Amino acid sequence: MFFRQYPFTLVTLITLTAFNVSSKVDGPCVRQLTQPFELGEAPTWDDRIKLLYFVDILAGNIYSYDPVTTILNSIQLDGDVTPVVPTVHDTHVFVAGLNRSLVAIRWDPKGSKLQAVATLTTVAKQFPTSRFNDGKADAQGKLWIGTMGPENTNLASLYLITKENIENPKVVIAPANISNGVAWNKANTKFFYIDSPTRQVRVYDFDLNSGEISNPKVVFDVREHDELTGNPDGMTIDEDDNIWVALNEGGAVVKVDTNSLDVLHVIAIPASDVTSVAWGGDNLDVLFVTSARIRLNAEERRQQPAAGSLFAVYNLGTRGLPTHYVDVINDTNFPA
Ligand SMILES: *[C@@H]1O[C@H](CO)[C@@H](O)[C@H](O)[C@H]1NC(C)=O
Ligand SMILES: *[C@@H]1O[C@H](CO)[C@@H](O)[C@H](O)[C@H]1NC(C)=O
Ligand SMILES: *[C@@H]1O[C@H](CO)[C@@H](O)[C@H](O)[C@H]1NC(C)=O
Numbered sequence: 001m002f003f004r005q006y007p008f009t010l011v012t013l014i015t016l017t018a019f020n021v022s023s024k025v026d027g028p029c030v031r032q033l034t035q036p037f038e039l040g041e042a043p044t045w046d047d048r049i050k051l052l053y054f055v056d057i058l059a060g061n062i063y064s065y066d067p068v069t070t071i072l073n074s075i076q077l078d079g080d081v082t083p084v085v086p087t088v089h090d091t092h093v094f095v096a097g098l099n100r101s102l103v104a105i106r107w108d109p110k111g112s113k114l115q116a117v118a119t120l121t122t123v124a125k126q127f128p129t130s131r132f133n134d135g136k137a138d139a140q141g142k143l144w145i146g147t148m149g150p151e152n153t154n155l156a157s158l159y160l161i162t163k164e165n166i167e168n169p170k171v172v173i174a175p176a177n178i179s180n181g182v183a184w185n186k187a188n189t190k191f192f193y194i195d196s197p198t199r200q201v202r203v204y205d206f207d208l209n210s211g212e213i214s215n216p217k218v219v220f221d222v223r224e225h226d227e228l229t230g231n232p233d234g235m236t237i238d239e240d241d242n243i244w245v246a247l248n249e250g251g252a253v254v255k256v257d258t259n260s261l262d263v264l265h266v267i268a269i270p271a272s273d274v275t276s277v278a279w280g281g282d283n284l285d286v287l288f289v290t291s292a293r294i295r296l297n298a299e300e301r302r303q304q305p306a307a308g309s310l311f312a313v314y315n316l317g318t319r320g321l322p323t324h325y326v327d328v329i330n331d332t333n334f335p336a
Contacts, residue, residue, distance in 0.1 A: 134182065236278050288311070
């Protein structure tokens with residue numbers, strides 16, 4: 001009895017002491033959640049089923065990650081896959097970019113069986129080597145999704161895809177080089193956009209009902225910050241309208257105040273190629289971060305063994321806005 005209680009008391013004391021210490025730590029804590037992938041991208045949280053989705057683009061894989069059980073499931077499509085966007089219909093129906101096509105998918109994300117895939121539309125027929133890249137749904141479920149050409153060519157566009165225009169999606173920004181992160185402010189009056197090689201984040205005035213964007217301005221430019229390197233890639237926003245930007249080849253996520261334009265926080269990630277960010281978790285206060293290792297040589301892979309993994313950043317003192325689910329599938333193209 002005594003022998004059993006003694007170690008228990010010791011463990012309790014150590015645990016309490018550790019808790020007291022960690023509760024005084026004033027700063028973020030980064031944790032590696034998965035093994036490395038080649039080109040992780042497009043994290044997104046579905047609050048209805050409490051799962052985080054992301055892709056490994058060139059492998060054609062879509063992953064679901066359960067932060068409570070740490071279980072990872074995946075499906076594979078035939079081609080380059082990004083992004084994956086949960087739909088308004090139910091938690092087993094998704095829209096994804098597959099090469100230059102938008103597809104609807106039926107998949108129970110707590111398993112690894114792809115049940116159906118249906119092509120909804122194909123863009124950029126004049127640029128056969130381009131493919132879809134980052135994209136998200138707005139508060140009305142319309143999809144803002146961009147393409148990229150072969151690296152560093154301006155063959156890319158940002159498209160606005162709705163139920164009505166899905167046969168012939170509207171080009172909203174062109175030319176772009178590598179169309180990447182998108183985000184909206186809480187009031188849905190501003191649209192933030194990244195074309196990676198510009199090294200900038202731009203803000204546009206945004207009309208949610210018409211989907212019109214206008215009056216672009218620069219809110220962040222990597223070149224104006226000596227302490228930062230790399231190109232902006234994926235992006236999200238928090239409840240105070242600060243943007244959180246992944247820096248590819250920059251090894252960090254930066255938090256930018258979109259009013260004062262100050263960089264408020266630089267969070268180092270143990271991977272030089274940080275690709276995207278999304279809020280998730282029960283309180284939308286965990287920042288999930290994807291990364292890549294595809295560009296790294298053998299020596300760099302040894303130096304950055306976690307590069308390519310999914311990470312979580314805790315203790316950031318803020319939270320995100322809920323994910324919007326996409327609403328572009330109609331009755332005739334619903335995956336059976
Ligand atoms: C996507 O492109 C790759 C490479 O060209 C090709 O092998 C694959 O079949 C394409 N996928 C679809 C669904 O067309
Ligand atoms: C549904 O979408 C398909 C394209 O995927 C289109 O051909 C059809 O016209 C749409 N139907 C309606 C009712 O909008
Ligand atoms: C975009 O690509 C074009 C064509 O290669 C190039 O001329 C231009 O400088 C690029 N823009 C940026 C910002 O990299």
